Amino acid sequence: MTSSTLTRRSLLRTGAGCVAAAALPFNMARAQTPIVLGAVYVGPRDDFGWNQAHALAMDVLKQVPGVTVIEEENVPETDAVAQSMESMINLDGANLILATSFGYYNPFVIETARKYPEVQFRHAAPLWNKDTDPANAGSYFCYLNQAHYVNGVAAGLSSTTGRIGFVAAKPIPSVLSNINSVLLGARSVNPAAVVQVIFTGEWSMPVREAEAANALVNAGCDVITCHVDGPKVVIETAEARGVKSCGHNASQAPLAPTGFITGAEYKWETIYKIYADALATGAEVPNFIAGGYHNDMLRNSDYGAGATPEAIAAADAAIAGLKEGKPIYVGPLKDNAGNVVIEGTMDNYDPVLDGMSYLLEGVEGSLT
């Protein structure tokens, strides 16, 4: 609501901005502006998950001279995020806003970007459309499924039953791609491997996540991994049941000293450094960045005690392959209802994969 109304402060600011822009040579004004990055998180910044991954990257940027970092956590995907972004711009002088949760984009980032054309906005999901959305907005995204593929390789060789349990939040494309990549990784080293998935239906529901992890162990899975907002409960439950685990989003290695194998992690600092450098030199801040192993935007957690030596060797080889662009989805592949869903070989960044709506043959579970 407030994002569309014209407040007195914004009116004065826009007016003053116009006068300043007219009076000063543009580049000079830019060079004098301090670099202030404002990051908005949907949850706590130390959730052992998605928000922690972003917050760790911001911590790296705090060490860079000349960069000031402003953070706000627990901002819901409502009008509250528009207000947070406006106060970062008006009160803290932020010149780049990093909106890190999926639901922030439309309408909040788009409308705030239209209202403050001199501020840059970047959103962490591939949603920016160059034809319809403001030029000072943009998207960045990493294909975490590549790191989950590495998880699958290590899990396939660390499991004795060949059954990998996956606690998933909701059946959206990025979650499905992570599940399918774990399967393909595990099958690359153990053709009989199976992934069993349980959907909780919520991004954060700790009691149900613990129930799901327990049910998977009871069903014979001896490696548990997950895609939920905060993997802490899943990893701790797996450790308490004496099975191995693979992480997600940030490193959960300290939570599972005996069973942790490795984990899929983002390396957001690579992207955030690109932004900070662009602001410092006055260059264009890129509108769209898609990251993966090939451009140093992912990593796998350091191997834990659950990883066998063969698993470590195979996982390292898989990482080397991904850095050279070795494809994960090599057709023909069937979904678990028997339909052929991928005919040929897909590039790891093929936009067709962004719309994934199936679980591959070898995954036990269904979408609805």
Add this chain to the structure above:
Amino acid sequence: MTGADLYIVLLAMIGGAIRVSTPFMFVALGECLTEKSGRINLGHEGNLVLGAMVAYAVSFMTGSPWLGVLAAGGAGLVLGAMHGWICALPRVNDIAVGIAFMSFGTGLAFFFGKSFIQPSAPGLEAIGLGDWTGNSAIAQALQVNPLFLVGIALAVFLSWALANTRWGLILRMTGDSAASARAMGVNIDLVRLLATAVGGLLAGIGGAFLSLYYPGSWNEGLSSGQGLMAVALVIFARWDPIRCVWAALLFGAAGALGPSLQSIGISQGYYFFNAAPYILTLFIMIASARSKSAASDAPGELSIVK
């Protein structure tokens, strides 16, 4: 569904009832006591979350999970006593104060709990009631936490004490007719203050179970509304401590249904099965609330009944 599958689901539901029900049980018993005195405390979600945080923090700092349980009870006691004291002031609405305390308790817990999300605190040990069977699935389902047994014993005690002791009589009279209680020389504000404080203590202990046993860690999404649901369970259980236990067990078992059905391959319709506890409550409430006796079970001084 084969017989073996049915067995897995039933075992999971029994295990789920034992694992998940304890926080519901403690909050529902605490709320039952409070409402018996004629006051509603909707703020138990706050007590639950603050109790979870305090228990985890104290267990982490002292290394003793049982000290954590005590501290959680203490935190709940303070919140409950504050609620009871504020509600004794003139023209204060207990429901509005309860909603304020929900935000106050969770806010305090989030503020002070920041630094305890990362570390791992020692948790409560379970008693393996099924270990003698030698079957790992049964042993896992019958892992019983001492707090679960304490909760059941407490329900039996409360049920007896409310019916058979002088204190129980005074409490019920305060809840059913404040005028009669005053005529008898009872200080109703004091009775309600004590009932709300003890109710808060029980809710705090329920929170300790969440962070120290199951799921057994502290983070801000830990409760996800269980404190609120437990308050609703009291109405469902018609202000009877024993029925509160049954309601909590039913809710825990229904919560295990979704994940266990998916684990045996019945994966279609998981949104529906995950919603099972809520659907179940809705139907039982419709069925039970239609009877005339349901209304007569409610304490007469409750602001929702008056």
